Amino acid sequence: MTPTQLAERILDILHQLAEAGTAPGVLAGVTQVRVDRPKDRAHGDWATNVAMQWASRAGMRPRDLAEAIAEPLRAVDGIQAVEVAGPGFLNVVLDAAASGAVIPDILAAGDRYGASDALAGTPIDLEFVSANPTGPLHLGHTRWAALGDSIARLLRFAGADLTTEYYINDFGSQMDTFASSIYHRVLGEDVAEGEYPGEYVVQLAQRIVAEHPEVRTLPAPEALALCKEEGYRLQLAENRETLARFRVEFDVWFSERRLHTTGADGQSAIQRAIAHLRDQGHVYDKDGAVWLRTTTFGDDKDRVMIRADGEPTYFAADAAYYLDKRGRGFGETIYLLGADHHGYIGRLKAIAQAAGNDPDELVCLIGQLVSVDGAKMSKRAGHIIELGDLIEWLGEDALRYWLARYPADTPLALEGEKLRRRTNDNPVFYVQYAHARTVNVARHAAEAGVTGDGFDASTLTHPTEEALIARLVQFPDVTGHAAALREPHRVARYLEQLAADYHRWYDQCRVVPLGEAPIEAVHHSRLLLNEAAEHVFRIGLDLIGVSAPERM
RNA sequence: GCGCCCGUAGCUCAGCUGGAUAGAGCGUCUGACUACGGAUCAGAAGGUCGCAGGUUCGAAUCCUGUCGGGCGCACCA
Numbered sequence: 001m002t003p004t005q006l007a008e009r010i011l012d013i014l015h016q017l018a019e020a021g022t023a024p025g026v027l028a029g030v031t032q033v034r035v036d037r038p039k040d041r042a043h044g045d046w047a048t049n050v051a052m053q054w055a056s057r058a059g060m061r062p063r064d065l066a067e068a069i070a071e072p073l074r075a076v077d078g079i080q081a082v083e084v085a086g087p088g089f090l091n092v093v094l095d096a097a098a099s100g101a102v103i104p105d106i107l108a109a110g111d112r113y114g115a116s117d118a119l120a121g122t123p124i125d126l127e128f129v130s131a132n133p134t135g136p137l138h139l140g141h142t143r144w145a146a147l148g149d150s151i152a153r154l155l156r157f158a159g160a161d162l163t164t165e166y167y168i169n170d171f172g173s174q175m176d177t178f179a180s181s182i183y184h185r186v187l188g189e190d191v192a193e194g195e196y197p198g199e200y201v202v203q204l205a206q207r208i209v210a211e212h213p214e215v216r217t218l219p220a221p222e223a224l225a226l227c228k229e230e231g232y233r234l235q236l237a238e239n240r241e242t243l244a245r246f247r248v249e250f251d252v253w254f255s256e257r258r259l260h261t262t263g264a265d266g267q268s269a270i271q272r273a274i275a276h277l278r279d280q281g282h283v284y285d286k287d288g289a290v291w292l293r294t295t296t297f298g299d300d301k302d303r304v305m306i307r308a309d310g311e312p313t314y315f316a317a318d319a320a321y322y323l324d325k326r327g328r329g330f331g332e333t334i335y336l337l338g339a340d341h342h343g344y345i346g347r348l349k350a351i352a353q354a355a356g357n358d359p360d361e362l363v364c365l366i367g368q369l370v371s372v373d374g375a376k377m378s379k380r381a382g383h384i385i386e387l388g389d390l391i392e393w394l395g396e397d398a399l400r401y402w403l404a405r406y407p408a409d410t411p412l413a414l415e416g417e418k419l420r421r422r423t424n425d426n427p428v429f430y431v432q433y434a435h436a437r438t439v440n441v442a443r444h445a446a447e448a449g450v451t452g453d454g455f456d457a458s459t460l461t462h463p464t465e466e467a468l469i470a471r472l473v474q475f476p477d478v479t480g481h482a483a484a485l486r487e488p489h490r491v492a493r494y495l496e497q498l499a500a501d502y503h504r505w506y507d508q509c510r511v512v513p514l515g516e517a518p519i520e521a522v523h524h525s526r527l528l529l530n531e532a533a534e535h536v537f538r539i540g541l542d543l544i545g546v547s548a549p550e551r552m
Numbered sequence: 553g554c555g556c557c558c559g560u561a562g563c564u565c566a567g568c569u570g571g572a573u574a575g576a577g578c579g580u581c582u583g584a585c586u587a588c589g590g591a592u593c594a595g596a597a598g599g600u601c602g603c604a605g606g607u608u609c610g611a612a613u614c615c616u617g618u619c620g621g622g623c624g625c626a627c628c629a
Contacts, residue, residue: 036568036571037568038572039572039573039574039575040572040573043572047571047572049570049571049572052571052609052610053570055609056609062609085572086571086572087571087572087609087610088609089571089572132629169629171629172628172629173628173629174628174629175629177629287627288627289627290627291627300554300555300625301625303626303627304626304627305627306627307627308627309627311627313626313627313628313629314628314629317629338623339556339557339622339623339624340623340624341623341624342555342556342557342623342624343555343556343623343624343625344624345556346555366556366557367557368557368558368622368623369622369623405565405566406565406566407566409556409557409558410557410558410565411557411558411621411622413564415564418564418578425577425578426577426591427576427577429591430577430591430592432591433589433591433592434592436589436591437588437589437591437592440588440589441588441589442588443588444588445588447588448588474568477568478568481568481569485568485569489566490568493566493567493568493576494568496566496576496577497576500576503592503593504592504593504594506588506592506593507584507592507593507594508593510587510588511588512587512588514587514588515587530588551589552589552591
């Protein structure tokens with residue numbers, strides 16, 4: 001019996017009590033019973049506070065209501081004991097056989113254990129990273145890459161119809177600055193003030209010269225155009241490759257230029273977006289510029305869409321991009337933004353409302369910035385740490401795991417030396433080692449003739465077994481919450497707890513009998529428990545984009 | 553000035569959207585290997601959950617205020 005099944009039984013009992021008139025009718029209105037694993041094992045295998053939550057509405061004392069539930073609950077098959085404790089908790093102890101019965105279910109579910117269809121329905125768009133193609137990906141992007149990809153995996157695991165998307169800012173003045181920076185390097189000059197000083201620009205220039213020697217002698221406008229397009233192509237390809245190495249893939253690479261080019265109707269997507277918003281009555285002209293009245297929707301100030309010089313702003317492109325997404329059928333659009341962009345939330349939500357949509361369908365997830373060993377990194381400061389270098393230095397597993405194990409809204413420090421260590425300090429190795437151990441145990445079991453045939457859950461009675469099973473059973477709840485809240489760190493933290501439970505069990509219970517001791521049902525049963533743990537480690541690690549090595 | 557995020561063990565951080573005696577790792581101290589990998593396990597010490605009010609059976613969690621730290625407030629992208 002799983003806690004979910006237990007919760008259903010308790011719900012049934014409440015409804016029956018209400019129906020039979022032995023308890024107040026309001027209890028028929030209970031729709032959900034939450035069952036938790038108590039911290040203190042003296043409080044049973046599972047506990048619920050439902051009696052305390054509903055006692056006042058039912059006009060009963062919490063302990064009386066709890067007792068009313070406890071009585072029929074004791075008669076349920078698989079339940080060993082039910083106790084009313086403290087102010088009105090219901091503490092439930094299950095039979096070992098009933099607890100362990102979940103093991104074959106986990107194995108039967110295979111890679112789908114923990115998956116659901118909870119988020120099935122409206123298509124969701126998730127945009128993240130979206131770094132400018134004018135330079136390599138750096139530390140500031142790594143967190144969103146890891147987090148965004150893990151969120152994507154979680155949402156899909158929960159049944160979401162999800163599209164991941166990378167918005168390429170390949171339009172506007174920074175592309176000209178980029179081109180000009182490269183061109184200076186092509187000519188062997190230093191870059192000008194305000195241009196990109198990085199060494200990577202020199203390398204881009206060298207590659208462009210190698211492939212297009214004529215760039216040196218072309219008239220400046222043509223040479224600049226060549227530098228821009230070739231630099232763009234090379235840099236984007238490199239960033240894409242780096243992300244792939246980081247196990248981050250996108251379904252859609254969306255070019256900002258698409259929003260500026262005129263279509264068959266002679267209008268650009270931006271112009272169409274402005275026209276649409278104007279129809280809604282939220283656009284006005286002032287001081288030679290075109291404005292969106294975002295203050296109607298709680299923004300601090302109205303925003304310019306077309307500047308006085310006729311150029312559309314970045315904000316206008318944002319609006320057009322948003323409308324493009326909606327036009328592609330997405331009901332929910334999620335943006336992963338750094339803390340330094342949180343000022344955008346108000347205006348983005350204003351766009352959604354001005355377009356006539358529910359602002360709650362435009363979700364902004366804000367993450368705090370990352371530092372390395374205390375030193376904050378930003379592109380402007382010139383001190384750039386590239387994602388590619390980080391991967392090489394720490395390995396993609398350690399890096400992805402570390403970035404995934406903290407909630408997005410906590411500041412995060414990359415402790416490089418710790419991440420390079422292959423010890424208990426480093427949680428990714430702790431978890432991966434536990435997985436490797438499951439594989440190792442299975443290998444020894446196979447050699448010794450422990451097959452798993454004759455599985456009998458009632459033999460799994462050791463406290464460490466009971467704890468390990470209880471942990472495995474909680475996995476679907478963890479993935480469900482992690483997906484609903486878009487919080488992959490829950491999975492990582494769970495895996496660390498699972499690893500601790502697994503190591504404790506390994507320390508206490510042998511799958512392969514010692515020496516000449518006979519193979520008994522308990523050994524076969526333990527082998528399947530071991531396999532169930534292996535499954536959950538593998539599934540969980542995959543959800544955060546970390547490998548599950550069989551040997552380390 | 554306005555807005556968002558964060559203040560939990562010596563350090564780095566969890567705390568399942570209100571539950572029972574606030575947890576983990578590291579660090580410190582003490583133990584466990586002729587047996588499935590010791591990259592492991594057992595135990596000890598370590599706390600005014602920034603501070604002050606409020607909500608209620610019950611608050612680290614929710615509300616208000618306050619102090620401290622980070623970030624943001626463009627006809628830039």
